[in-house]
Amino acid sequence: MISAAVILLPTRYHPLTVVGGLSLLKRAIFTAQRAGAKTCYLVSAHTAEQTSALRRSLAGDLRLSSRLVWLGPQETPPDPQPGGPDAEQCLAFEVQTVFAADLARDLAEAAAPQAVWAVGQAPQDCALVVFPLPALPTALARLQTAGAELAGGDWGAAVQRFAAEGYFLAQVSRPSLAAGVEKALLLSLPNPRDGLVDAYLNRKLSRPLTRLLLRTPLTPNHITLLSCGVGLLGAACFWGGGYAWPILGGLLLQLSAVVDCVDGEVARVKFLESPLGAWLDITLDTLVHIAIFVGVGIAVWKQGGATYAPLLGGALAVGAAICFPFVTMAEKTEEQGKQQGGWENAIIQNMIEGLTSRDYSIIVLLCALVQKLSWFLWSAAIGVQVFWCILAVLLHKAGRLNWAVFSSRSLDA
Structure with a gap:
C-alpha cells in the first residue's frame, strides 16, 4: 500500500507545463494522492526563486489533500510518518511522468514486502519506482544529491521489473509533447x-x-x-x-x-x-x-x-x-x-x-x-x-x- 510519494523536479523539465488543463506539478501530486499517498516529498533541483514560484502555483487548490514536504539539495527531510502497519511503500517518479493511478496501485500490489519494483526496461530509464517506506530517508538523501533524477536513487534492494502494457504512461520531456500526451490521456479514459x-x-x-x-x-x-x-x-x-x-x-x-x-x-x-x-x-x-x-x-x-x-x-x-x-x-x-x-x-x-x-x-x-x-x-x-x-x-x-x-x-x- 502506497502511503508516501517522492516527486522529483529536475531542472531539465518544466513542472508548470500544462497537460489537460493542469500543470505537470499538480497532475503529479493529484495522481500520487489518487494512488494513496498521504505525504508527497517534492525534491527540487531548481533555484530557491523557481521553487517559490512552484509553491505559489499550488496555493488555494482545494484538491490538494496530502501533506507537501519541499526539499532542496541541502535540506534535511523530516522522518517519514507511516499511516499504519499496511502503509509501508513509497512511490517515486519524476514530474514529467504522466500515468494512471491504477498503474501505481497495481505496481504496489505486485511488490512483495521489502521488495523494490519499477516500471522501465533498465535502471537508467525507470519511470516509476515503488520501494519500502523504511528506505525513504536513504532514498531521499541520494536523490537530493543526484539532481532530483530518478536514476540516481538508492532503493536498498535489487529492482524488479513490472510490465506496464495496457496502462497509460507517458513522458512530457519537453513542452512540445504536451498536446500529444493530452490527446493520448483522453483516449485512455473511456x-x-x-x-x-x-x-x-x-x-x-x-x-x-x-x-x-x-x-x-x-x-x-x-x-x-x-x-x-x-x-x-x-x-x-x-x-x-x-x-x-x-x-x-x-x-x-x-x-x-x-x-x-x-x-x-x-x-x-x-x-x-x-x-x-x-x-x-x-x-x-x-x-x-x-x-x-x-x-x-x-x-x-x-x-x-x-x-x-x-x-x-x-x-x-x-x-x-x-x-x-x-x-x-x-x-x-x-x-x-x-x-x-x-x-x-x-x-x-x-x-x-x-x-x-x-x-x-x-x-x-x-x-x-x-x-x-x-x-x-x-x-x-x-x-x-x-x-x-x-x-x-x-x-x-x-x-x-x-x-x-x-x-x-x-x-x-
Whole structure:
C-alpha cells in the first residue's frame, strides 16, 4: 500500500507545463494522492526563486489533500510518518511522468514486502519506482544529491521489473509533447458504461470539444448545465410538430449527448470528480429525458398520429421520473452490490449500464427522420414502466433499497 510519494523536479523539465488543463506539478501530486499517498516529498533541483514560484502555483487548490514536504539539495527531510502497519511503500517518479493511478496501485500490489519494483526496461530509464517506506530517508538523501533524477536513487534492494502494457504512461520531456500526451490521456479514459453510439460517435465528437474546454475555467458542473440547456432546447423543438421541428429537436438532443460526454471527461482529466457532480449529472439528464418524452408525445399528436399521444408522452415522462430514485439508489450502492455478488446484483448492473448510455438519442433522431416517432413513443412508454418495476424488485431483493442514500451527507461524501 502506497502511503508516501517522492516527486522529483529536475531542472531539465518544466513542472508548470500544462497537460489537460493542469500543470505537470499538480497532475503529479493529484495522481500520487489518487494512488494513496498521504505525504508527497517534492525534491527540487531548481533555484530557491523557481521553487517559490512552484509553491505559489499550488496555493488555494482545494484538491490538494496530502501533506507537501519541499526539499532542496541541502535540506534535511523530516522522518517519514507511516499511516499504519499496511502503509509501508513509497512511490517515486519524476514530474514529467504522466500515468494512471491504477498503474501505481497495481505496481504496489505486485511488490512483495521489502521488495523494490519499477516500471522501465533498465535502471537508467525507470519511470516509476515503488520501494519500502523504511528506505525513504536513504532514498531521499541520494536523490537530493543526484539532481532530483530518478536514476540516481538508492532503493536498498535489487529492482524488479513490472510490465506496464495496457496502462497509460507517458513522458512530457519537453513542452512540445504536451498536446500529444493530452490527446493520448483522453483516449485512455473511456467510460465503461458507454454504449455503441457513445463509443463510435459521441466520444469521437466530444474529445476535441473537451480539449478546447480544458483550457477554460469551466468546471464539469458548468458543462453539465450547458448539456441540460441544449437538451431542453431540443425538447422545445418537438413541440413545433411537423417534419422539420422534430428533426431539429433530435439533432439538439444528439448534441446534448455529446456535451454530456464532455463533463465526465473534463472531470476525470482534471481530477474534479465528486458525488455532487455525479448527482447533478444524472438529475439533469433525467430532466432532459422527461422534457424530450413529453415533447415527442406532443410531436406525434401534432403530426396527426393519435389523440392519446400526449398521454403516452406523459406516461413515459412519469415513468422516467419514477426511475430516477431507483437508478440513483442503484448507483450509490454499486460497491455494496459488487461485494455481495449474486444474480440480482449482476442484473442490476447490466440494467444501469444500459440505461445510463446515451444510445437512445440516435433512436429518437432516426425515428424523427422517418416520421415514426410513434414507434419510439409506444415502445418507450411501455418499456420504462417495466424497467422501474423490475429494478425496484431487484433492489429490494438485493437489500439495496435504501432511501438514506438521498441524504445531504451522502451527496457531499
